[in-house]
Amino acid sequence: MRAEPTALPFLRRRERNLASHHLPWPRGAATGTPTPPLDIGAGLQVRAASVYDRSVLRTISIEGRAVEFNGLPPELASTLLGMQYVAAVRHRALCWPRATDHVIDHHHVPAGVVTTLVTRSEFRLIDIGLLPGFRGQGHAVAVIRAIAQSAAERGLPLHYRARTSFMTASLIRRLGAEIVAEGASYLELRHPLTGVAERSPLPSPARSPEDADVSPFLGEIRQWHQGDPPPGWQWCDGSRLSVTDHRELFDLLGNAFGGNGVDTFRIPSLSGTHPLHGAFVIAVDPERDRALS
Structure with missing residues (x-):
């Protein structure tokens, strides 16, 4: 096949x-x-x-x-x-x-x-x-x-x-x-x-596999259907973010989705564009998604 x-x-x-x-x-x-x-x-x-x-x-x-x-x-x-x-x-x-x-x-x-x-x-x-x-x-x-x-x-x-x-x-x-x-x-x-x-x-190192x-990887985009985004994630709604506060994410996205590319940049705006599957979220601070039980 x-x-x-x-x-x-x-x-x-x-x-x-x-x-x-x-x-x-x-x-x-x-x-x-x-x-x-x-x-x-x-x-x-x-x-x-x-x-x-x-x-x-x-x-x-x-x-x-x-x-x-x-x-x-x-x-x-x-x-x-x-x-x-x-x-x-x-x-x-x-x-x-x-x-x-x-x-x-x-x-x-x-x-x-x-x-x-x-x-x-x-x-x-x-x-x-x-x-x-x-x-x-x-x-x-x-x-x-x-x-x-x-x-x-x-x-x-x-x-x-x-x-x-x-x-x-x-x-x-x-x-x-x-x-x-x-x-x-x-x-x-x-x-x-x-x-x-x-x-x-x-013995495991301080940062173990x-x-x-x-945790997810920085910039990961997934569909989400369970209410509010989990910690460390944000709706893909085109929000403007600070380059200073999110330097690594900016290095990945640049200003491809908006922002001046110097002080600000935007995450993708996917709301209302995906009728088949619904809403998307993006990992902007994946360390916060490590709430292990």
């Missing part, structure tokens, strides 16, 4: 201008999923990404989120997707510089990407994404279960985050996971080891 092409033909030109110089080269899989590729069954395989997959990883990352912005004017959607890609790459470089990229193949056709990080104390699933044409078929659940098994064989627990809007109690049970921490918009999940001796955790992962 092949993924459907994106409905945004302008996307790649705009995204390339915004993000190509930020694109990280894929890392080898010395500490990631096993080599040779991990066979999951039903035509699914997870393999280490190579330098030849650089454009594949970018395409999956961009097109995997394109559906969330369907209904917006194509050029605006393209601009937002390019900026989201740059913001995610920056966040990853800060929090997980040694993370490993893998490509999810379905019958030898690239279907998704999964990024992992293995330390001496844990196996972390940083990100997993599928192209729209491969969703809704249980592929993501199968991949997560296989990675959890791979982690268990190393004697390590699998940790990852997930948006609260996506994770139902039944899905968490299907995955075999448990909730270990909650943020305002994310859950921190863990696959407990069953029948395998778990390694004793080593767990802390970084529960």
Whole structure:
């Protein structure tokens, strides 16, 4: 089965201008999923990404989120997707510089990407994404279960985050996971080891991967349908912000959405432009979304 092409033909030109110089080269899989590729069954395989997959990883990352912005004017959607890609790459470089990229193949056709990080104390699933044409078929659940098994064989627990809007109690049970921490918009999940001796955790640095992962990344834009935005988020209503107070966010957005670009800038104005999915919020201070239980 092949993924459907994106409905945004302008996307790649705009995204390339915004993000190509930020694109990280894929890392080898010395500490990631096993080599040779991990066979999951039903035509699914997870393999280490190579330098030849650089454009594949970018395409999956961009097109995997394109559906969330369907209904917006194509050029605006393209601009937002390019900026989201740059913001995610920056966040990853800060929090997980040694993370490993893998490509999810379905019958030898690239279907998704999964990024992992293995330390001496844990196996972390940083990100997993599928192209729209491969969703809704249980592929993501199968991949997560296989990675959890791979982690268990190393004697390590699998940790990852997930948006609260996506994770139902039944899905968490299907995955075999448990909730270990909650943020305002994310859950921190863990696959407990069953029948395998778990390694004793080593002391964690002051800024651990767990802390970084529960919070969203700066400039992240998501749909929100649960009342007021969570702490650290703001409606995408075109509000004017101070460059001095939000220097890093300004470095990402610039004055593409308004403001003089010296003292002020504006966040995107998306209210009333997305009849299919409703309101959007943007992470302007993601540290505040780390209200862990």
